[in-house]
Amino acid sequence: xELLKLTIRNTLRHKLRSLLTVLGIAxxxxxxxxxxxxxxxxxxxxxxxAANRLITRHAVSxxxxxxxxxxxxxxxxxxxxxxxxxxxxxxxxxxxxxxxARLAVDSNTFFDVYPEFIVDPEQFAVFKRERNSCIIxxxxxxxxxxxxxxxxxxxxxxxxxxxxxxxxxxxRPRDKTTDPTSMLFHWQYLxxxxxxxxxxxxxxxxxxxxxIAHPDDSAAVSAAIDxxxxxxxxxxxxxxxxxxxxxxxxxxxxxxxxxxxxSFVIIGIxxxxxxxxxxxxARERTHEYAVLKTLGFSGRHIFILIAxxxxxxxxxxxxxxxxxxxxxxxxxxxxxxxxxxxxxxIEPKTIVFGCxxxxxxxxxxxxxxxxxxxxxxxxxxxxxxx
Amino acid sequence: MPPLIELQNxxxxxxxxxxxxPVLKNISLGIDEGEFVAFMGPSGSGKTTLLNxxxxxxxxxxxxxxxxxxxxxELDESALAAWRARNVGFVFQFYNLIPVLTALENVELPLxxxxxxxxxxxxxxxxxxxxxxxxDRLDHYPRQLSGGQEQRVAIARAVVTDPTILVADEPTxxxxxxxxxxxxxxxxxxxxxxxxxVLMVTHDPRAAATARSVxxxxxxxxA
Numbered sequence: 001x002e003l004l005k006l007t008i009r010n011t012l013r014h015k016l017r018s019l020l021t022v023l024g025i026a027x028x029x030x031x032x033x034x035x036x037x038x039x040x041x042x043x044x045x046x047x048x049x050a051a052n053r054l055i056t057r058h059a060v061s062x063x064x065x066x067x068x069x070x071x072x073x074x075x076x077x078x079x080x081x082x083x084x085x086x087x088x089x090x091x092x093x094x095x096x097x098x099x100x101a102r103l104a105v106d107s108n109t110f111f112d113v114y115p116e117f118i119v120d121p122e123q124f125a126v127f128k129r130e131r132n133s134c135i136i137x138x139x140x141x142x143x144x145x146x147x148x149x150x151x152x153x154x155x156x157x158x159x160x161x162x163x164x165x166x167x168x169x170x171x172r173p174r175d176k177t178t179d180p181t182s183m184l185f186h187w188q189y190l191x192x193x194x195x196x197x198x199x200x201x202x203x204x205x206x207x208x209x210x211x212i213a214h215p216d217d218s219a220a221v222s223a224a225i226d227x228x229x230x231x232x233x234x235x236x237x238x239x240x241x242x243x244x245x246x247x248x249x250x251x252x253x254x255x256x257x258x259x260x261x262x263s264f265v266i267i268g269i270x271x272x273x274x275x276x277x278x279x280x281x282a283r284e285r286t287h288e289y290a291v292l293k294t295l296g297f298s299g300r301h302i303f304i305l306i307a308x309x310x311x312x313x314x315x316x317x318x319x320x321x322x323x324x325x326x327x328x329x330x331x332x333x334x335x336x337x338x339x340x341x342x343x344x345x346i347e348p349k350t351i352v353f354g355c356x357x358x359x360x361x362x363x364x365x366x367x368x369x370x371x372x373x374x375x376x377x378x379x380x381x382x383x384x385x386x
Numbered sequence: 387m388p389p390l391i392e393l394q395n396x397x398x399x400x401x402x403x404x405x406x407x408p409v410l411k412n413i414s415l416g417i418d419e420g421e422f423v424a425f426m427g428p429s430g431s432g433k434t435t436l437l438n439x440x441x442x443x444x445x446x447x448x449x450x451x452x453x454x455x456x457x458x459x460e461l462d463e464s465a466l467a468a469w470r471a472r473n474v475g476f477v478f479q480f481y482n483l484i485p486v487l488t489a490l491e492n493v494e495l496p497l498x499x500x501x502x503x504x505x506x507x508x509x510x511x512x513x514x515x516x517x518x519x520x521x522d523r524l525d526h527y528p529r530q531l532s533g534g535q536e537q538r539v540a541i542a543r544a545v546v547t548d549p550t551i552l553v554a555d556e557p558t559x560x561x562x563x564x565x566x567x568x569x570x571x572x573x574x575x576x577x578x579x580x581x582x583x584v585l586m587v588t589h590d591p592r593a594a595a596t597a598r599s600v601x602x603x604x605x606x607x608x609a
Contacts, residue, residue, distance in 0.1 A: 002498070003498065005491075006484070006486070006487065009486035009487065010486060012486075013485075013486055287482070288482075288484060291478070291484070292484075292495075293443075293467065294441075294443055294470065294476050295470070295471065295476065295496045295499075295543075296467050296468065296470045296471020296472070296496060297467065297471075297499065298463070298464050298467040298468075299463065299464075300464075377444075378438075378443040378444070379438060379443060379444045382443075382478075
């Protein structure tokens with residue numbers, strides 16, 4: 001007979017109470033992990049930012065275009081290894097609820113600067129040959145059942161008209177943090193349209209992306225790029241990819257902060273639920289703990305018994321909650337419009353947070369009842385009538 | 387040869403709010419090894435408090451309690467707990483078995499504090515239960531036993547560590563006549579055959595008659 005056995009038997013003494021406590025913890029852990037996953041997904045763009053990439057955009061706003069002529073001047077800045085550029089195409093695919101990035105890119109350089117987009121060389125060669133071809137992310141291909149040779153038809157909004165692209169490549173994301181939902185096509189194809197339909201939009205790009213040799217030089221290189229275009233018609237603002245992504249997130253910052261806070265409030269709620277159960281249980285057993293002390297068990301043993309029971313309940317609840325989080329995250333993602341979160345998965349860090357939260361809550365909830373029971377004098381405990 | 391248990395000028399009082407309530411007044415007492423002493427007296431006379439002091443589960447306000455050469459008033463809480471585990475076996479009026487453990491597990495409980503392998507612990511516990519005539523009730527939970535059987539399990543738990551002193555607080559107070567006689571017979575056997583020093587608090591003159599000597603307390607003083 002070990003103390004562990006007594007701990008387990010005590011946990012099962014009030015089955016309904018223990019079950020409800022475990023379920024309460026499970027629901028709270030699931031909610032905690034779901035919220036953390038949403039917050040993580042929201043910040044995924046920042047997290048996946050490469051340290052060696054700089055984004056150069058129009059100094060006034062991202063929506064204003066930059067001249068194509070800037071490309072070579074940026075490329076000559078010391079520290080810049082490779083320059084590419086892109087244009088936000090937008091457009092409507094099937095209906096307005098289908099979200100994913102559609103970008104016109106410089107097909108000669110884009111994949112050099114973004115090596116995390118992995119394309120089969122043969123597919124890439126075909127893509128480069130055909131001016132109306134596109135490369136799509138593996139998730140887009142799966143979501144819309146698209147395969148090589150299929151045609152994607154889009155209605156342009158920023159660039160009006162009916163656009164048809166032939167799928168010539170499907171890229172694989174290098175890891176889970178890479179967006180698998182982009183659609184990329186030739187900037188030159190967009191230029192042909194501009195020459196035909198809107199000549200004033202010829203030779204424009206949305207933003208430049210520079211791969212730099214040393215991430216530590218990002219501030220100096222950024223300043224050097226912006227210095228080139230001071231007092232021009234299109235002054236630039238260059239920043240690291242991370243800073244660029246963060247500026248996008250700032251608009252939703254307060255909502256995300258609220259979700260962040262809520263996730264920790266939930267941990268507080270679990271703590272109260274479990275602490276309440278443990279205080280009730282320990283109070284009911286005051287007499288028994290006094291008997292154990294009479295037999296020679298010390299206050300430390302009593303502390304271990306109560307803390308052990310609390311940890312067992314929190315471990316069961318946390319395990320159940322974590323198990324339920326995976327289908328809950330799937331369900332949550334399914335309920336959202338397609339493409340809201342290009343990267344949406346439970347990070348290992350979130351699982352570690354969930355485990356740690358369960359462990360800490362288990363310990364913290366037992367502190368008051370365990371210390372109280374350990375300190376109760378035997379004589380008072382034996383007189384106790386619950 | 388000095389007595390096994392020696393109380394020197396012991397006073398004990400409890401504080402209830404601002405009131406200081408004296409329970410034991412200047413008790414000096416010696417009990418030799420192997421004695422079977424019954425403490426009798428009216429309610430509130432201090433019998434249980436005296437037993438608690440000797441068993442090391444309470445401390446005197448003034449005075450010294452020496453048991454087997456150890457001054458219990460000098461020991462800190464953890465040392466006192468270890469001393470109790472080695473030297474004292476307890477029998478309570480209401481048995482105080484742990485309801486979620488079987489008879490065998492209840493008896494094994496004090497042995498968890500001894501450095502014994504699992505098989506050895508089980509063997510000791512089975513032997514103690516055989517001694518009290520419950521070898522066929524090893525896997526019964528307290529709720530599946532009669533009052534007399536529960537008290538016998540409690541006695542087995544008290545003797546399983548082979549303590550020097552057996553302390554029984556109203557051990558027959560909650561039992562019918564037949565069960566009470568069985569329990570008293572057991573205590574008598576433990577005293578006579580195994581040489582245990584038995585200290586028993588009782589209101590029952592028939593129970594007291596089992597003891598070799600009877601000490602009376604009146605208003606916190608030995609009569």
